[in-house]
Amino acid sequence: MTAFVVEHQCPQCGAPAQLQEADRLIRCPFCRVGSYLSTPGSFRYILPDKAPEDTDLIWFPYWRLKGMLFNCTTDGIEKRFVDVSYQAIAFPDVPISLGLRSQTQKLRFALPDTGGTFLKPQISPEQSIKQAMTQFQSTAKELLHQQYIGETLSLIYAPFYYKKRLYDGLLNEPVAAADCDTEIRLDNLSSDPPDWRLEFTATICPACGWDLDGSGDSLILTCPNCQKVWQPEKTTIKQVRAAHQPVEQKNDIIYLPFWRINALVSGVALESYADLVRLANLPRTIQPGWDTKPFYFWSPAFKIRPQKFINVASGITLAQPEGPWKSIPPKGNLYPVNLPVTEAAQTMKLAVAFFLKPKQKLASLLPGIQTKPRSFVLVYLPFRKGPHELINDQLKLAFSKNMLAMAHNL
Numbered sequence: 001m002t003a004f005v006v007e008h009q010c011p012q013c014g015a016p017a018q019l020q021e022a023d024r025l026i027r028c029p030f031c032r033v034g035s036y037l038s039t040p041g042s043f044r045y046i047l048p049d050k051a052p053e054d055t056d057l058i059w060f061p062y063w064r065l066k067g068m069l070f071n072c073t074t075d076g077i078e079k080r081f082v083d084v085s086y087q088a089i090a091f092p093d094v095p096i097s098l099g100l101r102s103q104t105q106k107l108r109f110a111l112p113d114t115g116g117t118f119l120k121p122q123i124s125p126e127q128s129i130k131q132a133m134t135q136f137q138s139t140a141k142e143l144l145h146q147q148y149i150g151e152t153l154s155l156i157y158a159p160f161y162y163k164k165r166l167y168d169g170l171l172n173e174p175v176a177a178a179d180c181d182t183e184i185r186l187d188n189l190s191s192d193p194p195d196w197r198l199e200f201t202a203t204i205c206p207a208c209g210w211d212l213d214g215s216g217d218s219l220i221l222t223c224p225n226c227q228k229v230w231q232p233e234k235t236t237i238k239q240v241r242a243a244h245q246p247v248e249q250k251n252d253i254i255y256l257p258f259w260r261i262n263a264l265v266s267g268v269a270l271e272s273y274a275d276l277v278r279l280a281n282l283p284r285t286i287q288p289g290w291d292t293k294p295f296y297f298w299s300p301a302f303k304i305r306p307q308k309f310i311n312v313a314s315g316i317t318l319a320q321p322e323g324p325w326k327s328i329p330p331k332g333n334l335y336p337v338n339l340p341v342t343e344a345a346q347t348m349k350l351a352v353a354f355f356l357k358p359k360q361k362l363a364s365l366l367p368g369i370q371t372k373p374r375s376f377v378l379v380y381l382p383f384r385k386g387p388h389e390l391i392n393d394q395l396k397l398a399f400s401k402n403m404l405a406m407a408h409n410l
């Protein structure tokens with residue numbers, strides 16, 4: 001797994017700074033101003049080049065995908081982590097992927113003053129995701145459902161230039177795959193004017209003007225003053241409903257964030273707790289009132305490796321935690337939210353595949369199941385800090401600290 005470093009400048013004071021790939025919240029160490037980074041469309045980065053000075057660079061686009069891929073077969077759910085790049089233009093003359101380049105190089109944002117010719121992508125992000133799904137499809141068993149869960153794709157441009165033949169500008173070496181028709185093929189490609197911009201939104205509470213809390217790759221900002229929770233989206237900021245389960249003993253507690261999603265499910269009955277008991281064939285006798293007790297999907301609101309992710313999402317969904325909640329975020333130690341609710345919502349069908357019983361029903365039921373989120377709440381659940389794990393005794397759920405530390409690169 002890889003994570004690249006991006007070099008940029010503070011929009012307020014111009015000080016040089018380095019970001020991790022997933023960082024969206026930036027607090028400049030010099031001027032202390034906090035801002036949230038966004039861009040219309042995809043984030044676009046360039047690799048550095050070693051081309052001779054004054055060379056006209058040709059920037060070739062690659063889609064970068066990083067996420068989880070789940071293959072549901074009659075045998076169960078296969079999980080894998082995907083970290084790949086694909087050509088955003090089908091062009092035989094340049095390498096088919098970035099290989100290991102993006103992790104060993106420092107990237108910069110592609111901006112209007114970058115210079116050179118930016119080739120226009122011809123392959124859509126959706127087509128790239130399709131390519132990954134095909135590449136990592138399991139062939140052994142009948143595929144009932146496949147789901148890619150990952151962030152919005154970014155574009156990474158690799159430098160090339162043409163001087164009697166095609167050169168790789170990163171290595172400053174001729175490209176082996178190029179031939180005498182390369183120039184003609186290059187001339188046929190259209191370019192994009194590099195008029196992309198980055199937007200920096202100040203991290204100020206829209207309700208009370210206070211400086212919001214949040215750092216690095218967190219997608220959620222909390223106001224320490226009015227206790228409201230915010231989610232920046234492109235250039236705006238939206239309020240998010242949040243809640244937490246209060247604890248008496250606050251020492252050594254860390255709150256982990258989860259999305260609780262109310263969804264419309266079609267293809268099977270899954271509206272109430274009674275429906276869940278029947279669908280998952282839980283060893284419980286249905287009690288009066290369970291038919292009207294609403295059912296919710298649960299998902300971690302943070303990244304963990306795919307194997308653990310679906311187990312946790314299904315496990316909490318089966319447990320249906322009930323609170324009591326306080327409808328504000330907790331004070332104290334909060335684990336950052338770095339998995340958006342849009343991605344969490346994509347796990348709902350996987351959770352059904354995970355707990356549906358008996359398994360023989362999967363093949364006939366799963367393809368027809370559809371889930372559509374109606375509303376959601378960000379719920380913080382308390383975990384006590386063990387020597388190696390974070391533990392919630394009520395849910396019998398534990399996360400190894402080591403695994404969480406590694407997960408920031410996912």
Ligand SMILES: [Zn+2]
Binds near residue numbers: 012015029030
């Ligand atoms: Zn600054």
Ligand SMILES: [Zn+2]
Binds near residue numbers: 207209225
């Ligand atoms: Zn506030």
